[in-house]
Amino acid sequence: MVxxxxxxxxxxxxxxxxxxxxKHQHMPGALLPILHAIQxxxxxxxxxxxxPISKALAxxxxxxxxxxxxxxxxHTHPVGKHVLQICRAESCQAxxxxxxxxNVKAALGxxxxxxxxxxxxxxxxxxxxxxxxxxxxVMLGDDVYGRMTADKVAAIVAEARAT
Amino acid sequence: MVTGFxxxxxxxxxxxxxxxxxxxxxxxIQAEADKRGIEIExxxxxxxxxxxxxxxxxxxxxxxxxxxxxxxxxxxxxxxDADFLNNLTSNAKAHPLNLGFTEEISWLKKQQxxxxxxxxxTNPVCLDDYIAHxxxxxxxxxxxxxxxxxxxxxxxxxxxxxxxxxxxxxxxxNTVLGAIxxxxxxxxxxxxxxxxxxxxxxxxxxxxxxxIEGMTIAGIAVGANQGYIYLxxxxxxxxxxLNEAIAKAEQAGYLGHHICGSGHAFNLEVRRAxxxxxxxxxxxxLESLEGKRxxxxxxxxxxxxxxxxxxxxxxxxxxxxATIPIILDKGAAYYQNYGMGRSRGTxxxxxxxxxxxxGLVELAFGATLRELLYDFGGGSATGRPIRAVQVGGPLGAxxxxxxxxxxxxxxxxxxxxxxLGHGGIVAFDDSVxxxxxxxxxxxxxxxxxxxxxxxxxxxxxxxxxxIDRIIANKGNAKEHDKQVQLVxxxxxxxxxxxxxxLGGMTPYPVLSAIxxxxxxxxxxxxxxxxx
Ligand SMILES: NC(=O)c1ccc[n+]([C@@H]2O[C@H](COP(=O)([O-])OP(=O)(O)OC[C@H]3O[C@@H](n4cnc5c(N)ncnc54)[C@H](O)[C@@H]3O)[C@@H](O)[C@H]2O)c1
Ligand SMILES: Cc1cc2nc3c(=O)[nH]c(=O)nc-3n(C[C@H](O)[C@H](O)[C@H](O)COP(=O)(O)O)c2cc1C
Ligand code: SF4
Ligand code: FES
Numbered sequence: 001m002v003x004x005x006x007x008x009x010x011x012x013x014x015x016x017x018x019x020x021x022x023k024h025q026h027m028p029g030a031l032l033p034i035l036h037a038i039q040x041x042x043x044x045x046x047x048x049x050x051x052p053i054s055k056a057l058a059x060x061x062x063x064x065x066x067x068x069x070x071x072x073x074x075h076t077h078p079v080g081k082h083v084l085q086i087c088r089a090e091s092c093q094a095x096x097x098x099x100x101x102x103n104v105k106a107a108l109g110x111x112x113x114x115x116x117x118x119x120x121x122x123x124x125x126x127x128x129x130x131x132x133x134x135x136x137x138v139m140l141g142d143d144v145y146g147r148m149t150a151d152k153v154a155a156i157v158a159e160a161r162a163t
Numbered sequence: 164m165v166t167g168f169x170x171x172x173x174x175x176x177x178x179x180x181x182x183x184x185x186x187x188x189x190x191x192i193q194a195e196a197d198k199r200g201i202e203i204e205x206x207x208x209x210x211x212x213x214x215x216x217x218x219x220x221x222x223x224x225x226x227x228x229x230x231x232x233x234x235x236x237x238x239x240x241x242x243x244d245a246d247f248l249n250n251l252t253s254n255a256k257a258h259p260l261n262l263g264f265t266e267e268i269s270w271l272k273k274q275q276x277x278x279x280x281x282x283x284x285t286n287p288v289c290l291d292d293y294i295a296h297x298x299x300x301x302x303x304x305x306x307x308x309x310x311x312x313x314x315x316x317x318x319x320x321x322x323x324x325x326x327x328x329x330x331x332x333x334x335x336x337n338t339v340l341g342a343i344x345x346x347x348x349x350x351x352x353x354x355x356x357x358x359x360x361x362x363x364x365x366x367x368x369x370x371x372x373x374x375i376e377g378m379t380i381a382g383i384a385v386g387a388n389q390g391y392i393y394l395x396x397x398x399x400x401x402x403x404x405l406n407e408a409i410a411k412a413e414q415a416g417y418l419g420h421h422i423c424g425s426g427h428a429f430n431l432e433v434r435r436a437x438x439x440x441x442x443x444x445x446x447x448x449l450e451s452l453e454g455k456r457x458x459x460x461x462x463x464x465x466x467x468x469x470x471x472x473x474x475x476x477x478x479x480x481x482x483x484x485a486t487i488p489i490i491l492d493k494g495a496a497y498y499q500n501y502g503m504g505r506s507r508g509t510x511x512x513x514x515x516x517x518x519x520x521x522g523l524v525e526l527a528f529g530a531t532l533r534e535l536l537y538d539f540g541g542g543s544a545t546g547r548p549i550r551a552v553q554v555g556g557p558l559g560a561x562x563x564x565x566x567x568x569x570x571x572x573x574x575x576x577x578x579x580x581x582x583l584g585h586g587g588i589v590a591f592d593d594s595v596x597x598x599x600x601x602x603x604x605x606x607x608x609x610x611x612x613x614x615x616x617x618x619x620x621x622x623x624x625x626x627x628x629x630i631d632r633i634i635a636n637k638g639n640a641k642e643h644d645k646q647v648q649l650v651x652x653x654x655x656x657x658x659x660x661x662x663x664x665l666g667g668m669t670p671y672p673v674l675s676a677i678x679x680x681x682x683x684x685x686x687x688x689x690x691x692x693x694x
Contacts, residue, residue, distance in 0.1 A: 032435065032454055071439050072437070073437035073438030089557070089607075090516065090557060091515040095516065127440060128357065130355060130360070131179050132359050132516065132587070133361065133514065133515055134182060134215075143181070145182055
């Protein structure tokens, strides 16, 4: 997908990356804050950031790559406009999350770690959202939705798609 | 008719309340009040923790707050029609959502709220509200004490780490106090990865100043001027609330170079984690804070001696730190008076999974699991019998009914080869297939393993395969026995050969499932007894 970017888009991305690096590089343990800033802004962590980060923090490119890939939160590929996470952990299982997963996958026509054709939704598994009192749960963007059914998820997704 | 001061209405801003529509409820209330020309003061408070009743709306009266719950937007105009703002009238009293005075609701009244004393009562980001409700009294006392006196008070309170390992907090602090070093750190472990737990999140969203105060006292006690809160990335609301509270504490001189005009300095910063369960393990957490892969370090050296950036560091759970203010305010003896045996004080218990009345129950140690599940929990949400209960997160054992009378106490739990952990209780009804749960425990370990040791990295994947073979060979006694033995051997290897508790404790859910629920694995009761 990166290949699809125009030269101008690549330049924009590079300048954003540089700005995030410059802003955070002097913090102690700056790598995670930099990666978060990049993902918050661009939506994912492109490989194009490895070299400038490695230079700024005196790390090897392999080290930066190693950190990015260690953490589930960082996306190494572009994601859809909305990220939908379904909780797979025990409390949600106790309230039927397995069925919910199956139905949501079927409704969206995608599996975990995939994005719908229209680029609207990327589906990810998550292990506990701290909302276990109202299982099963999903998270869309920064918002958690409790006591979910496939129909309710469909409604939330439809609303998000419309915006 | 409502006259005089605008009446206060409380609608929680806690993310569980939000997940059930509290924002829409709040908006509907404001809109309806505007429409009717009634002046109200809408307060977005924290949650009282009666999560099964969120959105939990309260209205202030001269005699205390009255609760209406759960309130959906569609209920709002009806509530106004019933004159719920003037809720001592008979109309309001008769409204089906009226639960009476909040403080009189028995689910709440039966609790002993020490750490959670303010949750749901105050506006979480209002410093004046915090102070008006006994906030910063602990710090005021601490500022008059020596470091050693503070540490002594924490030790005498009997407080043990609420992250799960239950190590005495005062002894940990004493190690850090005695460690030599100009620079020391306080690190709050807010990674709260355990399924079935949310008490850390509640403190951070519903009463963040109590955590800030606790960390400040810890800094003064051990001589650390910098604190970090390592917050899981799944908690964006907690992040916002904490940052807002920290900014207010800084402005008011409760954080910064001269805490309350004293010679003590303490600065605090929130750092976001990135979705790795293992980063809740303290040394993996420190690696992550340093900007590395979250791989577990060998201990010793303990973080107390060589922690963040190699400096002496207190790593404590959110609840441990948030309990410090009340100990310093009311004294070690006050806190120590609650509890049983060597488990002193209170435990914020989180009811989750298939339970009817879920939420936060803070109680002195010693209540039984049965009381929690039935007296507080009201049984299962589905109405079917509760068959299994997992206590202490994904690394905790599954307990059958016959163990429901075990009191919540660290030692009593370890006697039955179970753990209390961070106080999460997840219930399953009789539709659960325990072989699936055992398989999931291995699967989770495989997904989250940091990869440093073989028994955990490889063993977990093998374990899931062995469970599959146990299920597939239910009809083949010889092969079945062999596979069951294999899982036991594998568990032994993991228990003895893992560097940290992820690999070392995954056998808890696996073996407890096999031992207590053998029928789900095709193990006949005769063999089960012999096992
Ligand atoms: N809250 C959660 O989400 C969660 C998730 C997974 C596991 N856990 C819990 O974590 C526990 C395991 O944690 P652990 O591996 O950190 O346990 P541990 O027993 O190795 O350590 C407990 C704490 O005591 C400290 N300590 C030990 N001896 C000390 C001394 N002499 N001086 C100062 N400090 C000392 C350690 O540094 C650590 O902070 C499990 O029992 C599990 O219940 C919690
Ligand atoms: C795999 C694993 C995950 C852990 N996750 C957490 C966690 O999310 N929160 C926490 O406070 N402790 C967690 N712990 C325990 C910490 O290592 C450590 O004992 C704790 O933060 C110390 O604080 P306390 O003494 O106040 O409990 C975890 C331990 C392991 C082995
Ligand atoms: S037991 Fe697992 S998570 Fe823990 S150090 Fe070993 S490989 Fe890493
Ligand atoms: S287990 Fe799903 S929110 Fe906690």
